[in-house]
Amino acid sequence: MSRIVNRGAASAPTLADVAEVAGVSRQTVSNAINNPDLLRADTLARVQEAIDELGYVPNRAARNLRTRASHLIGLRARPAPEGTAHALMDRFVHALVDTSRTAGYHIMLVTDDPEDRTGTAGYDDLLRSTAVDAFVVTDTHLDQPQLAFLESRRARFVAFGRPWADPDAGHPWVDVDHAAGAALATEHLIGLGHTRIGWIGWHKDSRIGEERRSGWSRVLKAHGLSTTAMASRVEDTIASGRSAAAVLLDEARPTAFVCASDTLAMGVLHLLDERGLRMGEDLAVVGYDDSLVAQCLPGGLTSVRLPLEQVAEEIVAALEGLLARPSYVGPGVLLPPTLRVRGSSGPRLG
Amino acid sequence: MSRIVNRGAASAPTLADVAEVAGVSRQTVSNAINNPDLLRADTLARVQEAIDELGYVPNRAARNLRTRASHLIGLRARPAPEGTAHALMDRFVHALVDTSRTAGYHIMLVTDDPEDRTGTAGYDDLLRSTAVDAFVVTDTHLDQPQLAFLESRRARFVAFGRPWADPDAGHPWVDVDHAAGAALATEHLIGLGHTRIGWIGWHKDSRIGEERRSGWSRVLKAHGLSTTAMASRVEDTIASGRSAAAVLLDEARPTAFVCASDTLAMGVLHLLDERGLRMGEDLAVVGYDDSLVAQCLPGGLTSVRLPLEQVAEEIVAALEGLLARPSYVGPGVLLPPTLRVRGSSGPRLG
DNA sequence: GATCGGGCTTGGAACGATCAACCCGAAGGT
């Protein structure tokens, strides 16, 4: 069953059509839509009536052409790698779409063109062609060159993530206080009576990883507890988390772990599973990101939850400043995460 | 630290600028971009050179206005509810973005405006205002009225999901063969030696749920195995999955469960955890959706994997037909899922 | 040598909105 369809093309009503019906000029209709307070109440009502009658909807392309704006924000994001717990994108994307809508923007998804090695030409084109007004970029820690390129091109964008390389960078940014999150997790474990708390984190070249790690070490030191031989830095995979946990557990005998991600935490849980140890009771584990995995796991994985909804709000606020004329670039925003306590951090120690 | 920035507005080069540099007319430049084969090779080269020299990028708004097309596809999707394992959106969205790009389209995200109860006005506006050329709609099973509305408005859209109400609906659709997935899971368990296989699914009014369930019952019957008292229909939450499993386990004593979702399967695993039973060994469990949770869980959750990349490809193909002139609507496409075998379905029985 | 035709090129006119400037009458100040 297939067919050729010929859609009737009764062309849509334009501003001029509405103007004629309402007995006013084009501009007045335009004002009725964009600056209603410029019109007298009775005129406004008459125009509105004509709009409703004709079912008029402004043509975006024409408006975009004239105003040199598209009210479209490009979201540059890479998908969560399979096999990791990392699914914050879903939540963040939705929060961003919602917040943007209330501000009159729509979100357009952009991913890297695998054929473009620099991964930047496409973005530049989108901006220059007025396809998007600005970008929201994530994964800033991974793409220093790209960020530099965007800045050099005077591209308009807001970063979810600090400008690690240049704290004084000229672009707006919003980030989560990663150290505070790890500190929260560590304090929580100390509060439960733990004194030997290990860290499983990312490689040293990960700025976020080091940031999170600093929260852990700072709190331990503040409580006079030792960090020596208690930390491991590995790749963000379940397998590395598992083996890092195995080594630390045998050598330093921690009673709890704080992990730089839920993925690594899952690695610890894999190890517990293998060794027949009970999560929470034999070993406390805290993850990071509050992924779906943390939420769904039997017993639940205690995890640091990123305030993605607030991040989205701050990003949209920054976008509005960026796109205002003259554009306004405020200071970077750092938001505190929270801790979701679940079974994996176990009961208070005897 | 905040500041007012005044960006230099060296206005972008236009078609006319390129034409002047290349010593040809606007139309020739336009042809060089859109119909290169209409030009003599040397002219084309000269134009291309001018384009590169000026760094010209066609203005989308102007093109959209003239051609009455935006090359933007609206993706209507709702976020995964927190606390469920359901994270297929991430993968599907990315697949769709990638496939669309190769076809020259971009994806714009759309969610329901909570203030608009019908949830349809917004979509209609977007189409009429030429903001998007067409929609991709998901969750078709949940929104019958919306689908009907879109059809009545002659809106252009492709559905991810069968037109359950009217199998002969006029819009293109792509769906996964849900029954086949459940059948795959059931066959797998039978192959492992199970004969008492339970079903935990969704309420009867869920068409997808019933479809998946039919795969399970069909296979059992084909093998002469009983389905009586072996099935339960509940909400898609971990808690309901857990209690459904508890009841079935006590009353019908199945040795394996096929679940309509990974979320429900996680419910079963929660129960095992409570009762101190071992997943896979004491009870085999198969989920549906191949979520990150299934992948990350210690031992792993065997699950039915949806061919989302292929779905995306078929959807884009359907979109291209829909947007061609005259538009072409092909028959619906049904794609087979696959099974990802992991620890939760356990070893071959005794 | 005039005509024809095909391949390229050309200027002008849309597409549908907003911007900038202007217009008009009534109110208020000097």
Place this chain on the structure above:
DNA sequence: ACCTTCGGGTTGATCGTTCCAAGCCCGATC
């Protein structure tokens, strides 16, 4: 009485591209 101001509305120009119909050039044909 005259000038200014201001609210409320109009008109022509413009954004940058593609469509349209006509024009040009050149070689081939009669």
